Amino acid sequence: MSRPWKPSPALKASFALHAVAGAGLLAAPEAWPLALGAVVVNHGFLTAAGLLPRTAILGPNLTRLPEPARARREVSLTIDDGPDPEVTPRVLDMLDAAGARASFFCVGAEARRHPALVREIAARGHGVENHSMRHLKRFAALGPRAMAEEVSAAQACLGDIAGRLPAFFRPTAGLRSPFLEPILCRLDLQLASWTRRAYDTRQGDPDRVHRILTTNLASGDILLLHDGNGAPTASGQPVILATLPRLLATLEAAGLRSVPLHSAVDPAGP
Helix, strand or coil: CCCCCCCCHHHHHHHHHHHHHHHHHHHCHHHHHHHHHHHHHHHHHHHHHHCCCCCCCCCCCECECCHHHHHCCEEEEEEECCCCCCCHHHHHHHHHHHCCCEEEEECHHHHHHCHHHHHHHHHCCCEEEECCCCCCCCHHHCCHHHHHHHHHHHHHHHHHHHCCCCCEECCHHHCCCCCHHHHHHHCCCEEECCCEECCCCCCCCHHHHHHHHHCCCCCCEEEEEECCCCCECCCCCEHHHHHHHHHHHHHHHCCCEECCHHHHHCCCCC
């Protein structure tokens, strides 16, 4: 299954600029410095857009839950970089204890190493979503073929293990290029970023992580934590384990319910 790719206004403008620059060179070859400069500036703009994880300049990007989910007082906890055999089971128990559900953006290679854990995530009612096959730091710099392989390999791997194809994709650190959205369309995936994150791969202070995630907390928020690659607290504990119980209590006190992204976006879906 796929969905049609509709270039964003910024990409349509980029295509038009390239066409005009090419036509201008044919008509007036001596104007090549001006044409080249315009193309370079355009490429710089698109590159900068790819470094902004929450922007929709390069295509649709889910940064908050849709209005019906907000009306239901829903939020989504999203948990990246796992599964981790030491951390993820404890996260699952904490979520169960609070009656909360989350979306786990799993790395395909880690899922392949720990398939039973991925199946456990799905069996407990959480979403298993696509976080690429190898979580490459250079993901945003990949060419279209290599990027497609990273996304499609993880999609096949996670779908096979979890029994449901992921509906959402999140690139490494949220960084991407204009190549990504056509790939997601072919795989019927939706880009999902977040409303706020606490940089808990580098920030090991659970008080600060909690404060960042809950300041101006509102229904519809998408919150980002990590069960893999999380920073340690002063006592050496992964910061998600020190933060999550308090965060879940804050959600309950605010009358908010954490649900998986796929449930918030399409409650009638699987």
